[in-house]
Amino acid sequence: MRRREDAELLTGKGRFIGDLSRPGMAHAVFLRSPFPHARIGSIDADRARAMPGVHAVLTGADLPPDLGAQPNTHLFGERETPYYALARERVRYAGEPVAVIVADSAYLAEDARAQIVVDWDPLPSVGSVERALADDAPLVYDDLDWPDNVAATFEQEMGDVDRAFDEADVVVTERYRIQRQFACSLETRGVLAEWDANVDELTLWTSSQIVHIARDLLAAVLGLPEHRIRVLVPRLGGGFGAKFHFYPEETAVALAARATGRPVRWVEDRMESFLATVHAREQRVELSMAAREDGTITAVKGDLMGDMGAALHTVGYGPLWLTAVMITNVYEIPNARVRARAVVTNKTPLGSFRGWGQPQANFVVERTVDRLARELGRDRAELRRQNLIPPERLPRKSLHHTLDSGDYPACLDRAVALLSERGWPDRQGELRDQGRHVGIGISFYTENSALGPSRMLNEGGVQQGGYDIARMRVEPGGEVTLYTGLCEMGQGLTNALTQVCADNVGVHPDQITVVTGDSSQVPYTGYGTGASRGAAVGGAAVMKASRTVREKVLRIAGHMLEANPDDLEAEDGTIFVRGTRARSVTMADVGRAAYIRAIELPEGEDPGLEAIEAFDPPQFAWPYGANIAVVEVDVETGVVSFLDYIYVHDCGTIVNPTIVEGQIQGAVAQGIGAALFESLPYDDEGQPLFGSFMEYLLPTAAELPRLAMEHQHTPSPNIPGGMKGVGEAGTIGSPAAVVAAIEDALSPYGVRINETPVTPSAILSMIAEREVTAA
C-alpha cells in the first residue's frame, strides 16, 4: 500500500508548524540564559519595547503570579524541580528561556532582543554527575535547601544477589559512560497561539506528539478548564520523543498571544534547539555480572547515575528508571539488583529520545556479556544463546516486567546463520590476513512496547494512562472517517491504522480518511504517541471500533438483503451474502439507511453508524531481535566503515512490512549515530561545548550501512491483532553491536571500549595508548 501522505510531501504541499500563519500574526523569539547558573538581577527591556514593530517583551516578572510550574507527569518519588515558562529570579542551565520578544517579524524580534540588558549574577555550577556528587559540589537547588544534587534514588532487587556473587566462579565488573545526545528531528519545534479574548479560549498549534496531554498540562499551568484550549498538531517533521514533552515555550507563546491580543508564532531555530529541546541518554553505569564456569550467568548488579540536567522534565527520570529495570535484558538471570540515582546538573533537562532508557541498558549488559565471554574464552553468540530465556519458559518475570512471548534462541540462531551465509566470518579471517582491521559485533535486545497497562503505569507513579481510544464512523455516503489521538510524525502510523480499519470493517483503504492532531475532534489517548505503542495499542483500539461498526453494518445489511447477518461478508465497501456476490448492498446503501432513511433500518436499531472504543493493554509487549555489525577500522585515520549489518527481529504481527523496515532502518541509523558520532559535551561548569551541526554530527548516507533484515513472527498474546510495536527497536541494540565490532576489529591492540561515541580521535588515542603500553 502506498503511503497516502507521500504525494503531498513530495510536491512541497505538506504544512508544518513553520508554514502556518494567521491574520495579524506576530513572531516570537526567546532571550535565553548564557550562564549555566545565575541569579537574574534587573532586566532592562525598555529600549526593546520602544522599537517600531515590537509588540511585547515578557519576562519572568511579567508572568501571572498564579502561573503553575511546568509539570512532570512521571512521579516516581523525587524532589520537585520547579521551572516556569520563563525563568523567575534564577536560571539553572544555559539556554533556559528568560524573556519572549514579540514583533512583526522574527528579524525585528531578534533586533529587539539584542537591545535587552540583563544584570546577571553568575553562581557556581556543575557540568557533570561526577562534579555534582563531589563533597564540595555547588548545589543546583541551593535556594530550595537541597542537601545534595540527587533528585531521586531508585532501588530494586530480585533473588539473592550477594550470595550469587559469593558463589560465582567468575565476576566481571565494568564502568560505562554513555554520552548526551538528543532526538534532533530535522524539523525543529514550533508553536502558534491564538487567544480569543471574547470567549477566553486558546487555540494552540504545536509540534507535539501528545495532543491531549499538552492540552491538559497547559490548562493546569494556566488555570483554565481543558475544553477552553484546543491543541492542533500540523505535519510533524519527525519527533523521536523530544516532541513528547510539554515545553516552557508552549506556555510562554500562549501567554504572549494573550498579552498582545494577536496570534503569535515561534519557530525554534537550529542553534537554539541544541539547548532548548530536551537532551537524552546521558548515564554513568557500573555493572557487575556473576557467572558459573560453564557460562551460566547467575547475577547482575548495576549502579546507575543519570545526568538529568537542571530539572526533571515532562517524563521525570523515566528513561533512567527504564534502564534500571531492564538490566537483565532477555537473559535468564535469577538475581539482580540496581540502584539508580537521578542527579541534577546545570545542563539542559534530560528527556525522551526513541528508546528512552533501553539503549543504555542494552549497551551495558551486552558489553558486559562480551567481557564475560572473553573472560571464559567462549564464543559471544554461544554464551548469549546459553543464557537466553528459552521459549518454553516465557512468559517470565524480570526485575519489573513480564517478558511475554517469542523464541529468542531461534532469532539469534538465524542472525548468526545469516552471518555465515553472507561469508562472514571466513572473510573476516581473509581480510585480517591482508592486514585489515575487520570486526564483528553481536547484540540481542528486547523492547518495552505497547505501553502500556494503565493501572501498572499509575501504580508506578505515571500520571497518564496507557490506553488508546479510537473513534470510527461510516459516513452517509459510505466513506469512513477514523479519529485517533495518536499523532502522525512521519512514521506512517496513519497508514497502518488505515489498513487495520479497512480489514476489520470491510472497506477499501482509499475510502478511509484519518483525522489526527486536533484535541477538539480526536478521542483522548492515554499516553500520546511514543513508546512504540501506535500500531499495538492504537491498532487494537481501531480494530475494536471497526469491529463494533462492522457488526452494525452487517445487521443493517442483513435486514436490507433479508439475510442472516452471520452469513454476510464485507469487502472493499460491498456487503454480500457469502458465496453469492449477486446479493449485495454497498456501504453507501447502509450509510444512507443509518442516517437518512431510518425506514430501512431493522426494528429497534438506532440510527447512526459510529463507534468509540478504548483498548487498555493487559500487559506490555516485548519485541526482540539480534543486531550483527561488521565493520572495518582504518587504524591510520580512526575512521569506521561498515562492511555489513544484519538485523533479525520479531515484532509480532506486521501490519505493513515497508513501514516496519523503514522504522528499523531509521532507528538503526540513530543507534549508529550514538555509537560513532553524536555527542553534546559540556565543560565542568555546565557551559555547552556545542552549538551547531558542525559539532553535533548526524550520520550521512556516506557512513551508514545497508541493512540485511529478516522478520520473524510471534503474535503478541496480549494484543488483539498480535502487533507488538517496532518504533524504537532499532535504536536499542545497535550501539552495543557497533562498539563490539570496533573492539573486535581492534583486537590486535587489545582495547576495551566502554564509552560512546567512538569517534576517530577516540580510536586513535586508544591505539596510541596501547602502543605506548606495549612499548
Next chain:
Amino acid sequence: MTRRVSMTVNGRPVEADVEPRRLLADFLREDAHLYGTHLGCEHGVCGACTILLDGEPVRSCLMLAVQADGAELTTVEGLARADGLHPLQEAFREHHALQCGFCTPGFLLTSLYLIREQPDLDDEDEIREALSGNLCRCTGYQNIVDAVRDAAGRLRQESQTTKG
C-alpha cells in the same frame, strides 16, 4: 530600507521589495508563499533548503534574496509535471524514501541536479557520497539511495525513448 528584487521561480516571475538582509529561503517561503523549501538548520549543513539557482544546487538559507535578483530558481513545487509526479518523485514514493518528508525537498533537488550532471549514475557508493550533504533523520538513507538509483535509470530510459 528595502530593495526591489525580481526572479523567476518555477517558470513564474516573482517580484517583491525586501530588506537586503532577507534570506532567500525566507523570501521563497514568506514572500513567494512556497513553503516546500524547508529550513532545518539555517547554517548550511542539513541541505533541506536546497533549491536550484540557474540550474545549480544552492542552500537558500545561506543566500540573501537580493543575491538571487534576476536568477531562475527551481523549488520542489516546480518539480511535478503536468501529467503527474516527476519520475524522481515517483521513485521516492515507490521506494519509501521519505518518512516525515521534511528533508525530502532538499533531497529531491540535490538528486535532480545529480542525475542531470551524471545521467549514468548507478554506483551505490557514488550516490551515497553525492547525497552526503543532505541530512535525513528518519530513513537511514537506504531507501533514498535506492530511489535515486532507480530514478536515474528511469530518466535514462525516458531520454532514450525521446531520442528514439
